[in-house]
Amino acid sequence: MRRKASLILLAFAVFFAALSPLLRWYAFPRLAKIPADQYQDMVLEAKDATLLDYGTMQAKKVPKVTIVQTLKGNVEASDRIERTAGRDVVVWDSLSYVQGPDGKMVSKLPERYIFDAHSQDPVHATGESVDGDPVTREGIEFKWPFHTEKRDYEYFDAQTRTSAPIHYKGTQTFRGVKVYYFEQTIPWTKVKFPQVMPVQGITAESVAKTGTTRWYTTVRKFWVEPVTGAPVYGEEIHKEELRGGTLLGDRDKVTAFAGHVKMREDYIKHTVALVKSNRTLILLLTSYLPWGFLILGAALLSLSLYLEARSRRPGDPAPTEAAEPEPVNA
Numbered sequence: 433m434r435r436k437a438s439l440i441l442l443a444f445a446v447f448f449a450a451l452s453p454l455l456r457w458y459a460f461p462r463l464a465k466i467p468a469d470q471y472q473d474m475v476l477e478a479k480d481a482t483l484l485d486y487g488t489m490q491a492k493k494v495p496k497v498t499i500v501q502t503l504k505g506n507v508e509a510s511d512r513i514e515r516t517a518g519r520d521v522v523v524w525d526s527l528s529y530v531q532g533p534d535g536k537m538v539s540k541l542p543e544r545y546i547f548d549a550h551s552q553d554p555v556h557a558t559g560e561s562v563d564g565d566p567v568t569r570e571g572i573e574f575k576w577p578f579h580t581e582k583r584d585y586e587y588f589d590a591q592t593r594t595s596a597p598i599h600y601k602g603t604q605t606f607r608g609v610k611v612y613y614f615e616q617t618i619p620w621t622k623v624k625f626p627q628v629m630p631v632q633g634i635t636a637e638s639v640a641k642t643g644t645t646r647w648y649t650t651v652r653k654f655w656v657e658p659v660t661g662a663p664v665y666g667e668e669i670h671k672e673e674l675r676g677g678t679l680l681g682d683r684d685k686v687t688a689f690a691g692h693v694k695m696r697e698d699y700i701k702h703t704v705a706l707v708k709s710n711r712t713l714i715l716l717l718t719s720y721l722p723w724g725f726l727i728l729g730a731a732l733l734s735l736s737l738y739l740e741a742r743s744r745r746p747g748d749p750a751p752t753e754a755a756e757p758e759p760v761n762a
Contacts, residue, residue: 437739438739445730448725448729462550464578465520465522466575468506469505473501475501475699482687490686496533497530497689497693501528502529505522509544509559510522513546513557516557521546524545544559545569564627571588571595579658579718580659580661584599591650592621600612613656615651615653617652618650618651621649624646650671659718660710662703662707670693671689672689673687
């Protein structure tokens with residue numbers, strides 16, 4: 433009976449020991465992916481910002497500028513691209529909508545971001561664009577890969593339509609979560625005017641004809657949870673200027689927007705809670721279950737060997753029968 437139990441335990445030990453690396457190195461890369469239908473939004477604010485009044489063409493201080501960012505998964509587009517790409521693809525239609533303290537639009541920047549659902553590498557396909565302009569992205573945008581490394585990454589900047597290094601600056605703790613801090617500086621660069629301008633009747637083409645140009649610089653900061661690759665917090669020190677041309681009169685330049693953009697507190701709390709939940713799910717596949725199965729397999733193997741050894745021990749000697757008492761002769 434012990435021999436049979438030993439063989440059963442040995443079979444389970446081999447099963448769990450084999451399942452451990454299979455779960456980590458085979459199942460996880462296939463199961464961990466961004467869902468094609470994901471939707472998320474985020475609100476950021478720049479308090480005590482500087483904003484251009486296009487009516488007077490004068491820069492003025494305002495109490496707050498609000499930026500609403502939305503990411504919406506386009507399932508139909510991702511299915512269409514997957515048929516030719518031969519891999520899982522996610523298509524995000526994003527919009528960055530900026531509004532002044534009066535609630536009126538300052539600018540909006542639509543994007544279509546196409547990327548590999550597992551690795552977050554860009555996938556170049558028809559429709560990849562920023563504000564209607566076709567682009568070919570290099571590097572990441574919005575999200576880091578699963579199991580983010582302590583190194584620099586190429587990060588796409590939508591305003592300049594180019595990629596530049598975003599540098600790993602160290603490991604920190606943010607709201608109880610271990611994060612990697614990344615920072616990218618975009619130097620002053622001439623950029624296009626948005627297709628939709630804040631003043632009715634003024635277009636990007638009409639402004640360009642005046643000879644006035646738009647320039648932009650930013651310091652971009654992200655605090656990224658490394659297991660999920662998801663930013664839990666972000667900031668930008670953002671500046672825009674209009675330079676030269678007849679639109680500014682005798683001035684060389686005027687500030688169009690300047691502010692320290694930060695995530696709103698309620699969205700910070702929501703994002704941290706969501707990332708913590710997703711982190712636990714990923715660790716189940718990459719750490720908790722693989723190590724648990726490996727330890728369980730080792731324990732079952734030890735128990736199997738113990739029972740096998742017990743089954744091979746020689747039996748105990750039979751008890752000696754007590755001799756019948758002999759009669760005593762008188």
